[in-house]
Amino acid sequence: MRLIPVLSLLIALYAIGASQAVARAAEGASAREDGRSGKDGKAGAGKDTKDTKDTKDTKDTKDTKDSKDASADDGSKGGKDARADAGKDDKANAGKDAEAKPKSKPRSRARPKPPAPQALSAHDLAALAALQSSLAPAAAPPAAAPAIHKEVTWSYEGDSGPAAWAQLAPEFAACGSGHRQSPIDIRDGIHLELEDVAFDYRESAFKVIDTGHSIQANLAAGNSIRVMGRRYALVHFHFHRPSEEMVEGHQSEMVIHLVHKDSEGRLAVVAVLLEPGARQPEVQAVWNNLPLERNEEQPASVHIDPAHLLPENRRYYTYMGSLTTPPCTEGVLWIVMKQPITVSQEQIDLFSRLYPYNARPIQATSGRLIKEAQ
16 A cells, blocks of 8 residues: 555656656757747848848939939039939938948847746645655664663561561572472481582682671682582682581581582582681681672682692582572582681681671482492
């Protein structure tokens, strides 16, 4: 149906073009007629002048002959009369010449007026507007308003504590419905000759951040582990008090969780239990670089070696679990070192001032397989 207005528009545009062509043709014809009129006028004027001259010569000859005859017949008349007659004849001839001279007027022909261009009808104007609208580039859709991300507040106690995590947000649903949640009480593990975890840790730059739930150290790239045929890069480590894991019902004073991720996004967490004892230099380096504000990274002026956070004996427990904080994502490989390391009571107390309790309660094992290195 849109073709009909377009055809009407094209016909109207064709009519306007034809009218303009006719007007140009008429103007050309008028110009040619004017040229011919000027030429004819000049030719006529020349012919009239020649005729007048011939008439005058004939009359002058006749007058001269008559004058001579009269002079012969009237020989008694004097030169005075002859001069008088000649003067009269000259005046008469001059008058005749003046009457005989034609008044030439240029012949002109009225120029035809060019036809006025035909005005477009309202229907054609509407069709033209529709065509212009269809040919105009489509306007870009208005930019969508940026989504406002409202961070969900959760904690370790009260109405936003672990018992309510699953109801705080849809993405936290696994915290209540998951079947492989962490932490667990590690017991009744199967004793096996497990492969050693290949730790590739080195001295690295780091930044400290108070997340509002723990103290966390974000490390520069270059640290990793290899276990069960996969390589996991160390991303960060953080602290909990008391330890979230239990071993045969025993809960340690604190725990360090070293969080790793592989190239496909799979997570592996190495848990190192902390007991009161000697001061730990790497932990102290983190405390020394605590930021003054929460959620702001504080670059450290020194480097730390995460290998110094590992016990000498590298035997471990392993099982499949989840993150211990919302959204409680499952599919996490857990490696819990059997031997703890020590931190000073002063270091424990400093963390306790900031986070006196930030541990999720023990979750059901639900028949999961737990392996224990011999």
